[in-house]
Amino acid sequence: MTMKRLMFMLPLLVFMVLSIYFAVGLTKDPSKLPSMLINQPIPEFALGPIKGRDKGLSDKDLKGEVTLVNFWGSWCVACKYEHPFLMKLKKEGLVPIHGVDWREVKPDDGPDWLKEHGDPYTLIGDDPKSKAAIAFGVYGAPETFVIDAAGAIRYKYVGPMSREVWDETIWPIIQKLKK
Amino acid sequence: MITEIGHFALVLALFVAVVQAGLPLVGAHRGNASWMAVAAPAALAQFLLVAVAFGGLTHAYMTSDFSVFNVAGNSHSAKPMLYKITGVWGNHEGSMLLWVLILSMFGSAVAAFGRNLPPGLRARVLGVQALIAVGLLLFILLTSNPFIRVVPPPVDGQGMNPLLQDPGLALHPPFLYLGYVGFSIAFSFAVAALLEGRVDAAWARWVRPWTMAAWAFLTLGIGIGSWWAYYELGWGGWWFWDPVENASFIPWLSGTALLHSAIVVEKRDTMKAWTIFLAIVTFALSLLGTFLVRSGVLTSVHAFASDPARGVFILILLIIIAGGSLALFAMRGPALRSTGLFQPISREGGLLLNNLLMSTAAAVVLLGTLYPLFLDAIGGPKVSVGAPFFNSVFFPIMMPMAAAMAVGPMLAWKRGDLLAAMKRLWAAFALMLAAVLAAWAAHADGPPIGLLGMGLAAWLFAGTLSEFCEKVRLFKAPFPESLTRMARLPRSSWGMTTAHLGLAVAIVGMTGAGSWKVESIQTMKAGDKAVVSGYEYTFNGVREVEGPNYFSTVGSFSVARDGREITTLSAEKRVYPVRNMPTTEAAIYSTLLGDLYAVVGDPDESGDGRYVTRLYFNPMVIWMWAGGLIMVFGACLSLTDRRYRIGAPLRRRQVAAAEA
Numbered sequence: 115m116t117m118k119r120l121m122f123m124l125p126l127l128v129f130m131v132l133s134i135y136f137a138v139g140l141t142k143d144p145s146k147l148p149s150m151l152i153n154q155p156i157p158e159f160a161l162g163p164i165k166g167r168d169k170g171l172s173d174k175d176l177k178g179e180v181t182l183v184n185f186w187g188s189w190c191v192a193c194k195y196e197h198p199f200l201m202k203l204k205k206e207g208l209v210p211i212h213g214v215d216w217r218e219v220k221p222d223d224g225p226d227w228l229k230e231h232g233d234p235y236t237l238i239g240d241d242p243k244s245k246a247a248i249a250f251g252v253y254g255a256p257e258t259f260v261i262d263a264a265g266a267i268r269y270k271y272v273g274p275m276s277r278e279v280w281d282e283t284i285w286p287i288i289q290k291l292k293k
Numbered sequence: 294m295i296t297e298i299g300h301f302a303l304v305l306a307l308f309v310a311v312v313q314a315g316l317p318l319v320g321a322h323r324g325n326a327s328w329m330a331v332a333a334p335a336a337l338a339q340f341l342l343v344a345v346a347f348g349g350l351t352h353a354y355m356t357s358d359f360s361v362f363n364v365a366g367n368s369h370s371a372k373p374m375l376y377k378i379t380g381v382w383g384n385h386e387g388s389m390l391l392w393v394l395i396l397s398m399f400g401s402a403v404a405a406f407g408r409n410l411p412p413g414l415r416a417r418v419l420g421v422q423a424l425i426a427v428g429l430l431l432f433i434l435l436t437s438n439p440f441i442r443v444v445p446p447p448v449d450g451q452g453m454n455p456l457l458q459d460p461g462l463a464l465h466p467p468f469l470y471l472g473y474v475g476f477s478i479a480f481s482f483a484v485a486a487l488l489e490g491r492v493d494a495a496w497a498r499w500v501r502p503w504t505m506a507a508w509a510f511l512t513l514g515i516g517i518g519s520w521w522a523y524y525e526l527g528w529g530g531w532w533f534w535d536p537v538e539n540a541s542f543i544p545w546l547s548g549t550a551l552l553h554s555a556i557v558v559e560k561r562d563t564m565k566a567w568t569i570f571l572a573i574v575t576f577a578l579s580l581l582g583t584f585l586v587r588s589g590v591l592t593s594v595h596a597f598a599s600d601p602a603r604g605v606f607i608l609i610l611l612i613i614i615a616g617g618s619l620a621l622f623a624m625r626g627p628a629l630r631s632t633g634l635f636q637p638i639s640r641e642g643g644l645l646l647n648n649l650l651m652s653t654a655a656a657v658v659l660l661g662t663l664y665p666l667f668l669d670a671i672g673g674p675k676v677s678v679g680a681p682f683f684n685s686v687f688f689p690i691m692m693p694m695a696a697a698m699a700v701g702p703m704l705a706w707k708r709g710d711l712l713a714a715m716k717r718l719w720a721a722f723a724l725m726l727a728a729v730l731a732a733w734a735a736h737a738d739g740p741p742i743g744l745l746g747m748g749l750a751a752w753l754f755a756g757t758l759s760e761f762c763e764k765v766r767l768f769k770a771p772f773p774e775s776l777t778r779m780a781r782l783p784r785s786s787w788g789m790t791t792a793h794l795g796l797a798v799a800i801v802g803m804t805g806a807g808s809w810k811v812e813s814i815q816t817m818k819a820g821d822k823a824v825v826s827g828y829e830y831t832f833n834g835v836r837e838v839e840g841p842n843y844f845s846t847v848g849s850f851s852v853a854r855d856g857r858e859i860t861t862l863s864a865e866k867r868v869y870p871v872r873n874m875p876t877t878e879a880a881i882y883s884t885l886l887g888d889l890y891a892v893v894g895d896p897d898e899s900g901d902g903r904y905v906t907r908l909y910f911n912p913m914v915i916w917m918w919a920g921g922l923i924m925v926f927g928a929c930l931s932l933t934d935r936r937y938r939i940g941a942p943l944r945r946r947q948v949a950a951a952e953a
Contacts, residue, residue, distance in 0.1 A: 119623075122566070122622060122623045122627050123623045125570060125619045126616065126619040126620050126622070126623045129577075129616055133608070133612050133616065135667055136608050136611075137608060189681065194526075201895070219681060230905075230907065231894075232905075
């Protein structure tokens, strides 16, 4: 009988645990960078190139000027949504956009995707094993980091960027950093 | 002024809901008939008031009253009238109002059609329904009020996300909500049954049509949503395992399980606690879907403007509604007595297997959707779960399900004979082999799952037909006798056969489009040709077209096969100046064998008039939506079964009273 009672309690217990996770999830604003990473030098990393390119991406490439680092993957739906905007940014040439091709299953997936949708990236690092993604604390793709000339992370945007976000938030930050 | 009337009506609706929740529930507990009698008129009044509120907001949208903050933020005077109206629910506040409108509509439907319900049960069902309404009305009035004015009013509105200006979107959310919210009735019945301490065949018979209707709406809503994604997003795909899509799919899975377990309660007086549990969980999952989309807890393409304050409110609501009902379940559930016993190999056993697989699938999709959240909360490595995870766990669960679906209906209640059932499925075996061979001949180099899928679809289709023939003794008895049997077959039986056939048809579409899609990306200038899957596309160049509130670049292709002209495809790329955002309108030509699908992209950078074009052949994809429609039609057939209208015969009601 007690066993049976326990079985009937189980859904409630599972739900209570779930609720705790939701509550914790709510307190964490995913668009806010963990404070320990803000204004810190980017973690050291060195990624190989994707197929069809000779050069990958490492922390040393991100020093000397203000850059954007965009995490994407051919499997990521929201990245497709963001992509036309990245192509426009590239045309405007305001700031170099580097890409991290994250968690591809096959080496051809990323390059094929870029062939199809256009390639806005100056440098691309291949990150099938999430090495850079973990170092940057990436939550999901797409995510975009603003990196200053000294190579410190200054801002992180979660989700697809749009013209609105760019004009209101990201571009003003970049302009300030460029001064 | 009309806006203020709407606002006022919404506040009044809250008060009516409080009364509707309080008096009938207390009255039912004390056995006070006049208090219980408040429930039905209150439910009707609540519906009318919410409808007035909804009408008020709709009026503000139709007249482009930009002094209403919600209208100014989401509409624009240059928008066509259709999208002014659909814009009412194209934003967070308005869609919540639609949610509550549907909730109160279902409540008033129970009040109007549930006259044959025992008064106590009816009072409790409507009381619980009103409790949900109180929570959601408070949510709207306190955190998401669509009637707030803005002073001074802006000259024009900010426009609506152009992706959402589409007939598909006009229909998608209302049907989705009719499904989500429809499950609230099953939930209210479940909580009422727990309060009463009684679940019997009659109870199941009252719950089933409501669940069936909600399920049919949800199926339709999900189908329209995937159709919209297919032609509007221009990626040639129709399902992306996006958190928001999953949010509607998880309740569909558990709702399907509920639909089937309620049959066992009605016919065999067993699996009661499980059915109650499913009814609670299905609605809780619908609420969870609302929570996930609007709280900003998970990121998604579809996300509404998210606001943590709203998230906190919905989370509290979720805890009260789901936590409260699960606590009630923990207290009262063990007292539910089942009388029917059955062997593992039996109709009940088959339905139980369906339930196990469906709920496992729901749990797995839920886990995959929430996984990033779990890891984030414990500070673990941050990951995102994509389509590869879902595909690799979901299909292995669904395949045995489709395989068992052909066998289950062949088995007798209580104790079935598996061997005899399999013997009667010889035709299905033959057709399955034929389908696998045919698929193999056509796509020998395709993935093995394609062959498996086609085989399963054929097996399910033929198995379902065999069961139908068996039931009416077609080809076994003289034909007139079979006809008489067909005429006597209950509508619900026709419904089952139709819905199962529909799933088989849908599996054909999913398998074809999922396994054998052909995709070709190239740059083309006018006159260039490209061959995709045997179809020759000639690019005729682009022209500029101006729409009511957008500019469009239209690229057209002449398509021929074996030298014979088939069709002309016109794909568009639109730019909506108000939001300065491009959208893709794919050109689609559907045939039974597959869709020709063309998208025109940006001009090539070389500047010599070349355009990036994407051409797809999506084999048999149309079968998927056809199958979905057939399933919905099956559910409608079941709904017309006459035993739902006349109610449950009283003599068969076995009172399983709770422990005193």
